Amino acid sequence: MHDFAYHRPRSSAEAVQLLARSQPGARYFAGGTTLFDLMKLGVEAPATVIDIGRVEGLREIDASDRAELRIGALAAMSDVAEHPVVQREFTALSESLWKAASQQLRNMASVGGNLLQRTRCAYFRGGPEFACNKRVPGSGCAALAGVNRGHAVLGGSEACVAVYPGDWAVALAAFDAQVDTLSPRGERAVAVRELHRAPGATPHLETVLAADELIVRIRVPRTPAGRASTYHKIRDRESYAFALASAAVGLHLRANRVVDARIALGGVATHPWRALEAERSLVGRPFTQAAARRAAEIAFAQAKPLEHNGFKVALGIETVTDALMLARDRS
Structure with a gap:
């Protein structure tokens, strides 16, 4: 692990300002179940880590609106999976969280962070001896002619065939969920099925989020x-x-x-x-x-x-x- 600056903001507005001031090379973390793993592997090397785990107001699960369910981005995967309204009215969402990880990880990982987890492709995580356009743009894709049993059959390109690894985002995409984000420019809503980019020629650009955006909540329409x-x-x-x-x-x-x-x-x-x-x-x-x-x-x-x-x-x-x-x- 390398040295890095560490900040712990108390509000989402403070977090966004910290991120904007710390670019390039700043990263948010909540549960840390993805970022710290990638830092240990040398895939991520942020100069600044912004711990949003204590930001106020982002852990609520609000089922009071008859039109939609609202989930704070810092809500734990286990809390959302076990919520009675989620289990009753959004069964697929609950099951996607139950099947995603062990109880220990579900207790730590946030639902917002889970949306942004990066691929489990062994070439991406395997170090500089493997060509990977996600890790080093323009270096090539070792998976195309390598061991690609776990790779994508849909949405791939000549630059990348890595599978998106998550379960939660797949379930959210099926039910027209949106994420609300905050940046220095204000809030905006992004459909979950438009959040992640197809690799095309730029697989290192994985989402449509700007470098200074923070996911603050997830909204899911209530449907039969x-x-x-x-x-x-x-x-x-x-x-x-x-x-x-x-x-x-x-x-x-x-x-x-x-x-x-x-x-x-x-x-x-x-x-x-x-x-x-x-x-x-x-x-x-x-x-x-x-x-x-x-x-x-x-x-x-x-x-x-x-x-x-x-x-x-x-x-x-x-x-x-x-x-x-x-x-x-x-x-």
Whole structure:
């Protein structure tokens, strides 16, 4: 670990001003479950660390609004997962948090920080001997011709095929969640499914956030599809491994006809992936297992597997089909 300056602001306004004054090379941390790991690996080397863990007013979970759920960015993953309204009305969100990490990590990690976790690609984390455009822009991507079993089949580019590793953002993207951010220019709202960038030619630019923006809250619309939802995650081992394929799915049925469908994919794409064409294939039609399977196949129609991860296409189709059937049973 290298030397760095350390600040602990008490308000979000103070935190934003500190970050703006400390650029370049300043980073926020809340639970620290991602940043400190990357600092130990030498991937991150911030000159200034701003501890927002004691910023006031960002831990509340507010379910009083009939139109939306509001979650402070510093709320612990475990607190959100266990909240009775989240469990009842946003089942997929609760399940995505339960399946994301161990109890110890859920108690420490914040939901805002979880949205900004960086990839688990071994080449990104493996050190300077591996080419990685995320870590060193223009150095190349060792995964393209390397061991790419865990990499993306959707959203990749010639510069990067690293999978976005999170679960929470995938579930939020399925249900049209937004994040509110604060910067010296004021507040703005960003849709979660637009928060993470596709890698394109600049994979080191991972989100649309400016360097001086702080996520302060997450807002999720209340919908019937949220109640009849699930987060279905397939992994190499049951105990808190990262997804090989996952699906956040919600359904609103009326007399077995689909009024609304939500499908987002994890573990298979470079960013949380909303399968809009698959959703449209279901809406307005009777729900059947064959329809679920057809929607799953549409979700992966544009997949571009690499040498070692072609199995993810078949696995992803089965994952989405099973998730839709689970959501149907909850509708």
